[in-house]
Amino acid sequence: MEKSAINRYRLPVPRNLLERVDRTSSPAHAGNLRNAIDFIVPENTLVLAAANGIVTYVKDDSIIGGPNPIYWNFTNFVTIMHANEEYSRYDHLATQSSKVKVGQVVSEGQEIARVGMTGYTFHPHLHFQVFIFTRTNIWIDFDTVSVQDFIS
Ligand SMILES: [Zn+2]
Structure with missing residues (x-):
């Protein structure tokens, strides 16, 4: 049985700019990323905090990305700690x-930021995941949990 998120989350992009929600097309959405969600939106779309919390990681100095896994570690990203x-x-x-x-x-x-094209990405979108830590390394020690519905 897949573990579902305990908290309720809102859509992390403005609904009127959301073209599509894609949970399965990305080859990266496997293993501990199986519950990740791609929100297909135009580049520079505002990214919104999905729930109240505290920012725990910010990387936004990368300038490269594209449709190749060699860019995996060049993603700019933010993480937020929530309840539970x-x-x-x-x-x-x-x-x-x-x-x-x-x-x-x-x-x-x-x-919190804007949508770009840094890291391993085929087209402009926001990659979003809710996760729990299994140990302490943000790159490997986590598991994503399922979020089926969003507060609008
Ligand atoms: Zn993704």
């Missing part, structure tokens, strides 16, 4: 688009 030991993560962010800092308290719906 759940975290949300937002990937492929535009270079130097972060509006938040590590340790900052953020509210659901708050602008």
